[in-house]
Amino acid sequence: MKSKYIIIALLALSSLAFGASESVVWSDNLIDNILGYDKKGSLHLGQYFTILQSTYFKPLFLGVLFGVPAVFLLHYMVIGPMIFSHDRKKIYVFTLFHRVIHAIAGVSFILLIPTGLIMMFASTFGGGEFVRVCKEIHAISTLLFIVSIVPMFFMWLRWMFIHLDDIKWLMIVGGYLNKDKKPVPAGRFNAGQKTWYWLATLGGFIMIGTGAAMYFQDIRLDILASNHISQIDFLRASAIVHNALGLAVVALFFTHVYMAVFAIKGAIHSMIDGHKEEEEVEILHSSYYRELKEKGEV
Amino acid sequence: MSENARLKFYCDEHRCISCDGCSVACAEAHELPAGINRRKVITMNEGILGLEYSLSIACMHCTDAPCEQVCPTDCFYIREDGIVLHDKEKCIGCAYCLYACPFGAPQFPSDGAFGIKGVMDKCTMCAGGPEETNSHKEREMYGQNRISEGKVPVCAAMCSTKALLVGDSAEISDIYRERVLSVGHGVKTQPYGWSTAYGSKI
Amino acid sequence: MFDQISGRGYGEMKGEYYGLPWPVWTETHGGSPLLYNINRSVAEGGMGFRNRFGLEHDGQDLLAGAGSAPKDSANKDGYPEITAKNIEEVLGIKLTADEKKRIGKNWKVDTSNIIAEKCMQQGMAPYGNAKARAKVWTFPDQIPMHREPIHSPRQDLVKQYPTYEDKRDHYRVDTQYASKQNEQDWSKDFPINLVTGRLVNMNGAGMENRASKYLAALTPEMFCSINPDLAGKYGIRDGSMMWIHSPEGTKIKVKAKYSFSVPEDRIFMPFHFAGHFQGEDLSHKYPKGTKPYAVGESANTVTNYGYDIITQIPETKGGLCRIEFA
Ligand code: SF4
Numbered sequence A: 001m002k003s004k005y006i007i008i009a010l011l012a013l014s015s016l017a018f019g020a021s022e023s024v025v026w027s028d029n030l031i032d033n034i035l036g037y038d039k040k041g042s043l044h045l046g047q048y049f050t051i052l053q054s055t056y057f058k059p060l061f062l063g064v065l066f067g068v069p070a071v072f073l074l075h076y077m078v079i080g081p082m083i084f085s086h087d088r089k090k091i092y093v094f095t096l097f098h099r100v101i102h103a104i105a106g107v108s109f110i111l112l113i114p115t116g117l118i119m120m121f122a123s124t125f126g127g128g129e130f131v132r133v134c135k136e137i138h139a140i141s142t143l144l145f146i147v148s149i150v151p152m153f154f155m156w157l158r159w160m161f162i163h164l165d166d167i168k169w170l171m172i173v174g175g176y177l178n179k180d181k182k183p184v185p186a187g188r189f190n191a192g193q194k195t196w197y198w199l200a201t202l203g204g205f206i207m208i209g210t211g212a213a214m215y216f217q218d219i220r221l222d223i224l225a226s227n228h229i230s231q232i233d234f235l236r237a238s239a240i241v242h243n244a245l246g247l248a249v250v251a252l253f254f255t256h257v258y259m260a261v262f263a264i265k266g267a268i269h270s271m272i273d274g275h276k277e278e279e280e281v282e283i284l285h286s287s288y289y290r291e292l293k294e295k296g297e298v
Numbered sequence B: 001m002s003e004n005a006r007l008k009f010y011c012d013e014h015r016c017i018s019c020d021g022c023s024v025a026c027a028e029a030h031e032l033p034a035g036i037n038r039r040k041v042i043t044m045n046e047g048i049l050g051l052e053y054s055l056s057i058a059c060m061h062c063t064d065a066p067c068e069q070v071c072p073t074d075c076f077y078i079r080e081d082g083i084v085l086h087d088k089e090k091c092i093g094c095a096y097c098l099y100a101c102p103f104g105a106p107q108f109p110s111d112g113a114f115g116i117k118g119v120m121d122k123c124t125m126c127a128g129g130p131e132e133t134n135s136h137k138e139r140e141m142y143g144q145n146r147i148s149e150g151k152v153p154v155c156a157a158m159c160s161t162k163a164l165l166v167g168d169s170a171e172i173s174d175i176y177r178e179r180v181l182s183v184g185h186g187v188k189t190q191p192y193g194w195s196t197a198y199g200s201k202i
Numbered sequence C: 001m002f003d004q005i006s007g008r009g010y011g012e013m014k015g016e017y018y019g020l021p022w023p024v025w026t027e028t029h030g031g032s033p034l035l036y037n038i039n040r041s042v043a044e045g046g047m048g049f050r051n052r053f054g055l056e057h058d059g060q061d062l063l064a065g066a067g068s069a070p071k072d073s074a075n076k077d078g079y080p081e082i083t084a085k086n087i088e089e090v091l092g093i094k095l096t097a098d099e100k101k102r103i104g105k106n107w108k109v110d111t112s113n114i115i116a117e118k119c120m121q122q123g124m125a126p127y128g129n130a131k132a133r134a135k136v137w138t139f140p141d142q143i144p145m146h147r148e149p150i151h152s153p154r155q156d157l158v159k160q161y162p163t164y165e166d167k168r169d170h171y172r173v174d175t176q177y178a179s180k181q182n183e184q185d186w187s188k189d190f191p192i193n194l195v196t197g198r199l200v201n202m203n204g205a206g207m208e209n210r211a212s213k214y215l216a217a218l219t220p221e222m223f224c225s226i227n228p229d230l231a232g233k234y235g236i237r238d239g240s241m242m243w244i245h246s247p248e249g250t251k252i253k254v255k256a257k258y259s260f261s262v263p264e265d266r267i268f269m270p271f272h273f274a275g276h277f278q279g280e281d282l283s284h285k286y287p288k289g290t291k292p293y294a295v296g297e298s299a300n301t302v303t304n305y306g307y308d309i310i311t312q313i314p315e316t317k318g319g320l321c322r323i324e325f326a
């Protein structure tokens, strides 16, 4: 009984937001749409979107989809994984809260990325009901993404600011180009992880915003109107940004998974039981290890 | 119609009186759901003396249609006669076609709650869709297929000022050229005055 | 078939006019396309003015002047409308006894159509050939003249062009004119002109059209066209609601629609809407299933007092109002 009322209330709310108002795309704004294509003074976003979507995005995604794993396969075969001693002590690095949030984010990525790619390559899947379902899954898993990425942003924020170590780390590509167990300059998170963090959070927020804009189409933003940006140009920009960022997200997601599962043997356990091998910390997060040592925690 | 005719629309802004007859005829003929305007009349510079004009806009069935280029499902197909159509069974409602379209032609019905959008609908130039011609299913999904019956698209057919023209692009431009050239000669653009109506003798 | 300019038939349609324009005098007459054309014979569609207002007024002969009858007329001058009594004299013919028996009283009620037939033979119009009049001696203004509306935005013009005296028993209603106009300077409290009119998609009263899904969708709401400069003075934004108050003490709440089509001294509203009254939505009172797709305030709630001096038609175009942001 109660749930019925909740549903009715939600429906009423949603109709307030979307149904009652005239479409921002087609009502009087249709003129802006037309003028905004490639007429004088327009942003030419229509053209750019058409060119990008018709000729560049698909090959680029294909490149990332196969190129990144290929590079890693090469890395795995030529250099191979880092294997750290499992005999030394374990260091407790991730609390339960961290791990749960990370797990939710992980699930959302596992849902978002394939469904997103299926939409991008919809014709390969024949379009229709299957891809439509994927589109809805993509939308619904965004909710999971939101509930994980917001706490994640705050819980790790203080370790994520740029540090001198990061530059050094980047110069030696994190020490992944050889198998020497030389200490790598990095704090609790290395430059690679930081990049992934910023992409996943700030980039993630942008993905959420642009995705929602495209999904609902009619979200009315006064800030756009007051800056003379037509809804349709906003949507075009959203599509371009969403796809471009998507490329980066897919590439770094693959990297993240490769690192955790293959490149560093056993690294994935830290996100399951919260512990890292002491040697792993000593080598890969040497600055952090020094810190812990100074505090006498190891 | 010539061999390589491409069917096109043309709306003569010197004639359009923004009566919205075309858009209502279209909606009525295809029984479009609420919120879908396959055709729309827009008025530019409303109320500004000398600059105001109106135009009837729908899908322009572009050559090299941008919508067709960007659709991730490749559900568009362009007929021999240039009509740009799409397959609603393949369409996923991603709206990429809308972003690419210079005319804001693709539309998306709200599919129930939460503003979720359904699959795309746009002007078919009254030529239905990929379903069996004049079948019930085609009618339900894409509206009337008048082209197959040898009829003119309903919007242009009912345009009382003949501002909205549809047909072979070469012929349409001939008509337009003739109209432009004949302003003030022969073709009556002014109301009849005394001399025309009564002869100049009295 | 028909000439595009004169409407005259040719070929198979010879002798006809496009659309059989009134009056078509007899079964073989092709119609009369022009109100006044004396270069053509009456039988071929020519005609003079009808003898409508008597033969004489104020010493003026009301029949047409000498020599001004349509071409091929037996009578070259003006002549009165044809009746059974004057037919022989005016047309200069003799009727047979049988015709005299069958002929109707005058051309209007002559079901035998003898009058028209005879007129055609003589090239004459059954309704006579008279002068047109530009003066209507039965109207208060025999020649139209400007009078300021009762609710005028200009007091100086009210003095110069005052309205009529009050009219008692005007179709059984005592109707105010001057007393209303002079009651106060309406433009002080109600400074803005109020004009109402028609929308193309609502063509008539709007009741049927608002019940049509697609027509109603073109103007789904009642609105008021207002010049942005005027709206700015009252803090009314495009799409925001505004009150319109009339001198009658009534008010309506409508959506402002910015438009440069209306000058800064007036607002325009369509008259087709109904269902709201003075800011209150009463559309729930429509019998079940009959609520139109588009409802809204009726503009006539705020149109001003005032009635036509001849027909008692209410004044809907010349009123005043006061507006405010709602
Ligand atoms: S939908 Fe737009 S881009 Fe596609 S053919 Fe029609 S007008 Fe052209």
Ligand code: SF4
Pocket: B070, B071, B072, B073, B074, B075, B086, B090, B091, B092, B093, B094, B095, B096, B097, B098, B106, B119, B120
């Ligand atoms: S909305 Fe449909 S037709 Fe348009 S691009 Fe997406 S899949 Fe193609």
Ligand code: SF4
Pocket: B025, B026, B027, B029, B030, B038, B039, B058, B122, B123, B124, B125, B126, B127, B153, B154, B155, B156
């Ligand atoms: S051609 Fe047909 S579908 Fe297209 S706008 Fe005209 S009436 Fe509508």
